[in-house]
Amino acid sequence: MPVTDNPVEALNTALLWLDYAGVAVFAASGALVAARHKQDIITFGFFAAITGVGGGTLRDLLIDAPVFWVQRPGYIMVCLGIALLAWFLAGFNWRFRALAWLDALGISAFSVVGAAKALSLGVHPFSAMLMGIFTAIFGGVIRDVLAGQPNFIVRREIYISATILGAGLFVGLRLVGLSFWPAGLAGFGAAFALRAVAIVYGLHLPSFGQKSPHESPHEDKLS
Amino acid sequence: MPVTDNPVEALNTALLWLDYAGVAVFAASGALVAARHKQDIITFGFFAAITGVGGGTLRDLLIDAPVFWVQRPGYIMVCLGIALLAWFLAGFNWRFRALAWLDALGISAFSVVGAAKALSLGVHPFSAMLMGIFTAIFGGVIRDVLAGQPNFIVRREIYISATILGAGLFVGLRLVGLSFWPAGLAGFGAAFALRAVAIVYGLHLPSFGQKSPHESPHEDKLS
């Protein structure tokens, strides 16, 4: 564990809270996708759980850590509670706008949590940054693939960039010696700010299509 | 291993038989999807194998057990044999109806097998129930995602509910002290009965659409 100067106890407690918060907001986004597709309560629970724990599950498999929720049923129970709440509260117009903002909170929290967990287990800093990114985006990827809807990766808006900024800043600040909380808050804040600006102004990076006018027979597939 | 009162030998033998049976019926369902899409014999084998072992593979990764089929080639060979059989036998009208019933047998067996394996490795009972559910449904999820067809999660019929009933009943009966076989038969029977009723009568839980009349621009995506 080359870059943890905090006591492990404190780190774990901090991670645990951020982790539960991230899981909860992602669970809400999963449940809202189920609502959008007019699913039943069981499917609400399924999508809440898959979306809530999917990214962290992939992270733990990749870094060979015990999958975080298997021996801690609380995580899945939080997801199921959120699904139940969403079932009773989601029938309002604010839900679609809420989805984007919940998701923004979730990816910002998970960018930091995913990277922090990997760092604390001695994973190479570059890969630890990747783990932050994967933790942040793969819950949503799995949600979208299973719901049969276009996933955000193929949409054109600043999204992955926000997780790169958040995870990269956190890992960089830890490497130069900052302690967990300031580094974590900086990473979280930067990711959320960038994503918020992208949501409000519909920002996106230049796409390959804007750069090259060459057409292909496949290009309308995702338009 | 808090809840195994059976000798491990007997448990393993029982699990092994149920496991092979579940793998075989799921392999058949995978091969029938390949038939439906008019694939070649290699793809029959591929879908049979993926569907047959997919759910159990996810379970083993999540609970950090060695993936069950890697050092036991018999599992994949059973899948390939089933694929070959399906190639020669599947050109009949009964195949589409057969698919639902094979699948019903498979999810009932795997609800119990998945939960039993997790329990026998000391996994928390709540998560062991989840492992039964995941083992039962993820072979089919992977099959449907790879075949590019809408997966059952977004269809509106009692399906996951049957696996919850089967895995939950099995784990509950084991927790109150019942031995493997009666608990297993009760779980298997309850899951199969509920799924059979759903197939015959087209039962489904109330959906979010029936509860809330609010419309969204995305709702026809899966209709």
Place this chain on the structure above:
Amino acid sequence: MPVTDNPVEALNTALLWLDYAGVAVFAASGALVAARHKQDIITFGFFAAITGVGGGTLRDLLIDAPVFWVQRPGYIMVCLGIALLAWFLAGFNWRFRALAWLDALGISAFSVVGAAKALSLGVHPFSAMLMGIFTAIFGGVIRDVLAGQPNFIVRREIYISATILGAGLFVGLRLVGLSFWPAGLAGFGAAFALRAVAIVYGLHLPSFGQKSPHESPHEDKLS
């Protein structure tokens, strides 16, 4: 390690080079899919990385080896470099034809690398062959699922067959005592030759549709 007669050092060096080569060509195929869908530079990198390391990641999870790129950031950096190159070079007509040939090189290299790594860790030879196949095809499967395009499994062309030939020949030759390089070159060459013939002549195996004229309401789903 029953079938490694080479010094492990030599094997590892050979594997490492083949592995980087396979990762690089798959990364290129991933970046070209991003180009086809007119994505931004971040998504180029994402698809390059996912496609480059996806198959090997699944292999390592299945055989319970440390995921190969996590502690070696070079792999992902190669992918990102390739994505950057593709961003500046991909706007030409040759790119779609190039995709098929890069992919052919990639599956041939990975058929051998995947099987060799599994054999060297003592995995059963039959499963080692499967690992070669999985390593070769799952990067592309994940790429296609995430890009929302029909994956090659459901297309009708000799593809998986080439990986079976390559991985099977390599494992067979190793089992009868051949050393790594001749066995590896034979496997690589056979896989590439078969795939090349399939690309040039559009070869495919007989499909279930040609064998059985029975129609189903679902069959046009993938036509």
